Amino acid sequence: MKILVVNGANLHLLGIREPEIYGTSSYADLVSLLRADAAENGDTVSFFQSNHEGELADRIAQAYFDGTEGIVINPGAFTHTSVALRDAIASVGIPTVEVHISDVSAREDFRQVSFLRGVCVGTVSGRGFDGYLDAIRLLKGTDRERS
Numbered sequence: 001m002k003i004l005v006v007n008g009a010n011l012h013l014l015g016i017r018e019p020e021i022y023g024t025s026s027y028a029d030l031v032s033l034l035r036a037d038a039a040e041n042g043d044t045v046s047f048f049q050s051n052h053e054g055e056l057a058d059r060i061a062q063a064y065f066d067g068t069e070g071i072v073i074n075p076g077a078f079t080h081t082s083v084a085l086r087d088a089i090a091s092v093g094i095p096t097v098e099v100h101i102s103d104v105s106a107r108e109d110f111r112q113v114s115f116l117r118g119v120c121v122g123t124v125s126g127r128g129f130d131g132y133l134d135a136i137r138l139l140k141g142t143d144r145e146r147s
Contacts, residue, residue, distance in 0.1 A: 001140055004068045005034060005132065007049040008056055008076035008085075014101075021102050023128055030129050037133055043140075053084055060088040070139035071096040072132055079104075079114050090119040097135035100125040 007027070010017055015026035031047055038045040046068075048059045056078065063071060071094050078085055079098070089096050096119070103126030104111040117123055122138045124131040 002044045002067055002069045003038070003046075003136060003139065004059070004063050004071045005045060005047045006056060006059060006071060006073040006075075007047070008053075008074060008078045009051045011074060011076055012049050012051075023101070025129060030132065033129055034132055034136075037136065043136070053078055053082055057084045057088040060085070060092060060094075063094055064092040068094055070094065070136075072099055072135040072139070073097070073116070073120075074099045074101065074132075075116060079116060080110055082115055086115045086119055089116060095139055096120045097138050098123045099131045099135045101128055101131060102126060 012027050014022055014030060015024050027049065034045050034047075037043075048056070050056050050059070056075070060071065060073075071089070073085075073089070073096055075082060075085055075098070079100070098114065098116050098120045100123075104114075105125065114123070122135070124134045124138065127134055
């Protein structure tokens with residue numbers, strides 16, 4: 001399966017940013033984990049991270065044209081604000097799973113709202129980096145939604 005992993009605002013700071021919430025592993029560690037999993041399972045995985053909403057929307061749109069079969073997205077703070085990302089996901093029609101490293105349901109009230117959830121095939125939350133692996137399994141139909 002050809003999978004695109006999209007990470008939004010501040011996720012390039014993993015390992016530095018609030019380690020008590022997001023852990024001490026880096027963004028490079030996440031990429032390595034997912035590349036190893038893809039190699040083991042015969043998948044192709046590509047990565048895109050940006051702090052800019054429009055760049056994220058552009059990359060999701062590009063996925064329609066490059067044969068992407070599934071998207072895993074951790075939109076970061078854009079989860080709670082971005083109609084543009086919601087519309088991009090809805091527009092391309094590529095199965096997408098929303099993932100969050102922390103358990104957003106146990107955090108601040110504003111984090112309870114996801115503009116993207118309604119256009120995603122599932123959401124995985126509070127599983128750390130394993131949540132990305134769960135999201136890939138969900139895309140491949142080998143796991144069920146976790147939240």
